[in-house]
Amino acid sequence: MFSLPDDPHHSFVYHHSKEPLTDSARIASIGFEKRTSTDYYWDGRMRPNDHNTFIFQYTVKGWGEIQVGDRTMAVRPGQAFIVEVPSDHCYYLPAESPEWEFLFITLEGTKAKECWTQLTNGLGPIVQLEDAAPLVFLLQKIYQFALKEGIEDTFTSSARAYEFIMGLHRFAKGLDQPKASMPDDIRTALQFMASHYDQPLSLDEIAYHAGLSKYYFTNKFHKYMNTTPIQHLAKVRMQKAMELLTTTNKTIQEIALQTGYDNANYFSKVFKKMIGMSADSFRRDKKMTDFQHVIID
Numbered sequence: 001m002f003s004l005p006d007d008p009h010h011s012f013v014y015h016h017s018k019e020p021l022t023d024s025a026r027i028a029s030i031g032f033e034k035r036t037s038t039d040y041y042w043d044g045r046m047r048p049n050d051h052n053t054f055i056f057q058y059t060v061k062g063w064g065e066i067q068v069g070d071r072t073m074a075v076r077p078g079q080a081f082i083v084e085v086p087s088d089h090c091y092y093l094p095a096e097s098p099e100w101e102f103l104f105i106t107l108e109g110t111k112a113k114e115c116w117t118q119l120t121n122g123l124g125p126i127v128q129l130e131d132a133a134p135l136v137f138l139l140q141k142i143y144q145f146a147l148k149e150g151i152e153d154t155f156t157s158s159a160r161a162y163e164f165i166m167g168l169h170r171f172a173k174g175l176d177q178p179k180a181s182m183p184d185d186i187r188t189a190l191q192f193m194a195s196h197y198d199q200p201l202s203l204d205e206i207a208y209h210a211g212l213s214k215y216y217f218t219n220k221f222h223k224y225m226n227t228t229p230i231q232h233l234a235k236v237r238m239q240k241a242m243e244l245l246t247t248t249n250k251t252i253q254e255i256a257l258q259t260g261y262d263n264a265n266y267f268s269k270v271f272k273k274m275i276g277m278s279a280d281s282f283r284r285d286k287k288m289t290d291f292q293h294v295i296i297d
Contacts, residue, residue, distance in 0.1 A: 009031070009032045009033045010031060010032060010147055011032075011033060012030055012031060012146050012147075014027060014029065014151060014157060019154045021155070021158070022109075022158035023110065024109045024110050024112075024158070025107060025112050025158055025165055026107065026109055026154060026161050027105065027107060027108075027142075027160055027161045028053050028106040029105070029106040030105045030142065030146050031103070031104055031143070032060075032143055033101070033102060033104070034061075034100070034102075035064075035093050035099065035100045035102075038094070040064075040092055040093040040100070041091075041092040041093075042090060042092065044083060044087050044088065044089040044090060044091075045086055052084075053084070053106050053107065053108050054082070054084050054107045054108070054113060054115075055081075055082065055083050055084075055106050056081075056082050056105050056106075056164075057075070057080055057091070057103075058104070058129065058139060059077050059080065060077060060101045060102055060103060061077060061099065061100075062077075062098060062101055063075060063076045063077070063097050063100060064093050064094070064097060064100040065091065065093075065097075066089060066090070066091040066125065066126075067089060067090050067091070068088065068089045069088050069089075073126055075091070075126065078128065078129050079129065080129055081125050081126055081127070082123075082125060082127060083116075084116055084120075085106075089125070103136075103139055103140065103143060105139060105143075107161050107164070108161075109158075111161075111165055115165045115169065118169075122172060134167070134170070134171075135167050135170070135171045138164060138167040139164060142160050142163065144277070183224065185220070186210065186220060189207075189210040192209045193229070193233050193236055194236060197233060197236045197259060197260050198260050199260055200260055200262065201233060203217075203218070203229060206229050206233070207229075234270060237270075238270070238271065240259050241259045241271060242275070244258065245279060245283045246282075246283065251264075252264045252267065252279050255279070
């Protein structure tokens with residue numbers, strides 16, 4: 001395993017011994033990188049040491065290109081490519097792009113292969129992710145775990161690999177996205193929470209504003225949003241809190257009050273539970289500024 005200590009971006013490569021219990025999925029590498037030279041070029045046909053590995057690479061800033069067979073495609077912010085190695089592809093920083101900043105994960109194993117085959121057959125090599133923030137945040141969480149805690153054994157590697165594979169399956173099935181035919185009352189509730197998240201809203205108040213009973217509203221909201229109203233409200237608040245932490249010098253107490261929490265202590269507990277680190281740590285960690293997405297388990 002290696003990292004790049006003198007650079008704000010880090011990458012990790014793992015050479016764990018192969019355990020029969022973890023043959024189905026393991027993390028081969030994970031990282032957050034920024035490339036500014038056209039020397040960055042990977043040919044999927046010329047990587048003998050990466051046999052039977054599966055790459056997911058998400059663009060944060062700038063853009064790169066990938067060639068798959070006879071097709072050449074740009075990979076821009078909010079997009080990821082998915083490829084198997086070896087296969088007929090190459091990806092690189094073109095001369096026209098000043099930079100390519102991306103988060104990536106490379107997996108090994110039969111379950112990874114099944115997942116990549118389903119995704120490429122159904123979606124092609126480029127995946128659009130603007131509306132799939134939970135998957136992006138899940139990948140960021142796994143990267144943060146590798147950075148802060150370390151993936152020290154094959155069993156941890158396998159558990160995290162399965163977690164990401166399940167996230168990909170959820171994304172492919174559309175489970176992370178609101179249903180298309182959004183009823184007016186649910187849309188009204190979403191707009192109400194988006195514009196009043198800074199107030200101490202209760203479930204009764206949100207349901208009343210939607211014109212529904214609390215019980216019926218909760219069930220209907222979950223049907224269309226795949227989460228509860230209170231969980232969604234917490235997500236909206238945390239997204240705003242992350243924005244304030246990275247773009248202002250406001251105190252934690254001020255941010256708590258501005259995002260609908262009575263005190264900094266409770267806000268801090270919610271933040272750490274949802275984001276996986278304290279608000280202070282998030283503010284200090286510059287890598288976090290590009291991943292302001294929340295997944296609520």
